[in-house]
Amino acid sequence: MRILFTVNPGTSIFQAMVPLAWALRTAGHEVRFASRPAFAEEITRAGLTAVPAGRDFDLGRILDWTGTNPFEDVRPGLPAPWDIIDTPGEVPWDVAVEKYERYVEEVEKPENFPLIGGLVEFARSWRPDLVIWEPLSCAGAIAAKACGAAHARILWGLDVFGVAREHFLRLMAEQPAQARRDPLGEWLGGYARKYGSEFTEDMVCGHFTIDQFPVSLQLEAAGLHYERMQYIPYNGPSTVPSWLWKKPERPRIALTLGITATDIFDGYTLDTQDVLDSLADLDIEVVATIADTEKAKLRHVPANARLLPFVPLHVLAPTCDAVIHHAGPGTLATVSRYGVPQIAVPYSFDEPRFADLLQDTGAAVRIPDGAVSGRAIREQVVRLLEDPSFADGAQRLRQEIERLPTPNEMVPRLEELTAVHRPSDEPRAVGV
Template identity: 55%
Template sequence: MRILFTTTPDKSLFQQMVPLAWALRTAGHEVRVASQPSFTDVITQAGLTAVPVGSARDIQRLARLKPEHAEAARKGLPVPYDAAERDPAELDWETTLAGYRDVVSQWHRTDNFPMIKDLVEFARHWRPDLIIWEPLTYAGPIAAKATGAAHARLLWSIDVIGTARTRFLELKARQPEAERADPLADWLGGYARKYGGEFTEDMATGHFSIDQFPASLRMTADTHYVPMRYVPYGGPAVVPRWLWEEPARPRVALTLGIAATSRFAGHVADVGDILDSLADLDIEVVATLAESEQRKLGAVPGNVRLVSYVPLHALLPTCSAVINHAGPGTFLTTTLNPVPQVAVPWDFDEPELARRAAAQGSVLTIRADRATGPAVREALLRVLREPGFRQAATALRDEFRALPSPNELVPRLEELTAAYRTAIR
């Protein structure tokens, strides 16, 4: 088969695609990865073949939303995606519809427009059997519609986007027929007609969705899910010499991801206050912070090892606990070890993911703007001292291990591609 992966130039989203791309490649299939030209080096560093499409465009999604929706997004899910975590009976049609119009016009159009024309042109030339797209790269289903390829979303977190879509459609069905507007369908349908087709709901959520979360954490929409085990990949990595030996004291990782520094002005939580609050504990804190964030710190306590980067899949097996932002990649890598977590979430899906993990029992969560040093210290001491957190983390690790690996998933993808693919145009 020929498989085309496509993503907007967001490193954290692309990295979750890499293990499945490797699995398909080593199974003998042809694999290409299409993204904007500025992202080519990131793709080729992963050992994959890049296809530059469109023009370069910086991804600043939340900054482009209306101020009230952008602020809501930084505290969790913006309208209309907040529908995924709310009681459907409480949803307001006018507010939800207005939110959908905003994210389609200010977010999806802007991120995807630079890629669509070239991606369709390449797909018509190369004729992929299957297109795999991350859930915000709607250029993928547009290209699939134009060529007859099967297509699937590869979820990088709990399915906030698909669940919100299901809730929106339910709410839409309750409106008078003349008022059933659908901004996403209108936008995608315009491209479908341009390339010789009509809008179908799979353009919003895929013929099927590859989900890396087990049942205890999963968020489900009205779509076909195919489970897959998460495999960590963080880009080029070197294991430092200090990780060769077991730590002399309990080791705690503090890692708050790359989104806060790549898309925003920095971390919401006060990292300096957190580190100071842990200074008198008999632990080693390994804080992975970008150099721009390190420069904001004053004196660093003696029990802190400050590093710009260390591969999490090498660091976390040596840790007794982790303080993180519940970013999906960081969270998923942590669960595989297993290590109890103190989560300080803030952005988009992070608060809801942290809430579900807290309900499962392996995580304590504090919203980032309330994550003072004393609050984080108290939570950390609990997860270090109370065995229930590690027991829950072990149970969650076992749930993840029970999912099929990317290599084990390949035959199922072959079957689904044959079922959904239509005549190549």
């Protein structure tokens, strides 16, 4: 088969897709990874074949200019589209429509418009059998529709997109026909008609969804088809430092707050100095992956702390007794895979919901945003080290993850589903 992956530039999102791409490649399938031109080097560094499509576009710069963050609403009373999942029975129809109007105008259009034309051109030329796209690159769904390929979403976090869409469609069905509006469907439908077809709901959530999280760590839309597989960590090119070759002499606690906080946002939302100081008198080793920009803000480094800009988490996590993190999907999934107790201090998007689900498994504690302090984190570190129930919960979560198929084991299933959803094996139309 020919498989085309599509991703909008974003290192953490791309890294979550790499293991499946390599599983398909080593199974003998042809794999291409399409994104905007400036992201091609990131793709090729992972040993994959890049397709520079469309043109480059700095969404972050535009968001700074407009004062808008796609994951947080700046207008009181109008939450982001996925917030409908919190109170689905209380959202008025006009508010739900306005949410999706904003989502299309401020996220979908600027993220995907620069990619669509070039991506469709490539897809019609190369003619993939299957297109796999992540939730922020629905250009992949448009290209699949244009060339007649099967297509699937691959999730890198909670399926807030699919669940919100499910609630929106329910709300729309309750309205009189003349009042029904679907901003997302209208926008996608315009591209479907441009390339010779009509809008169908699979353009929003794929023919099926590849989910890299176990049931206990996921939200589901009842009407969608999910195929679960294990999350396999990929942290990019990395090496194992010599101090990680041997078992630590004291309990090791990792502190990692991800790359999004400094790459997209204005920095960490907790006081790193306060956290390090609060742990300084404990007989532990603290390994903190701190961005250089944040490290420069520190006044001093406690004797029991080792600060690094980067260390591969899939190498560090198995050596730890606990990990303090922001509940980012990749971080949370990696630590969970190795059965390590966790302390979650979430700050944006799906992280608070992820942290709640993680806490419910018994593998972690969540510190609410307003209660985060060095003292609170210290108390929870001591608690995790002294209470064996967290280690037990972490092992149960690890076992749940290990029961899921690996990306290699997922390949035959993807072959089957492609055959089901691809319109036919006959030559597909490539023109309008």
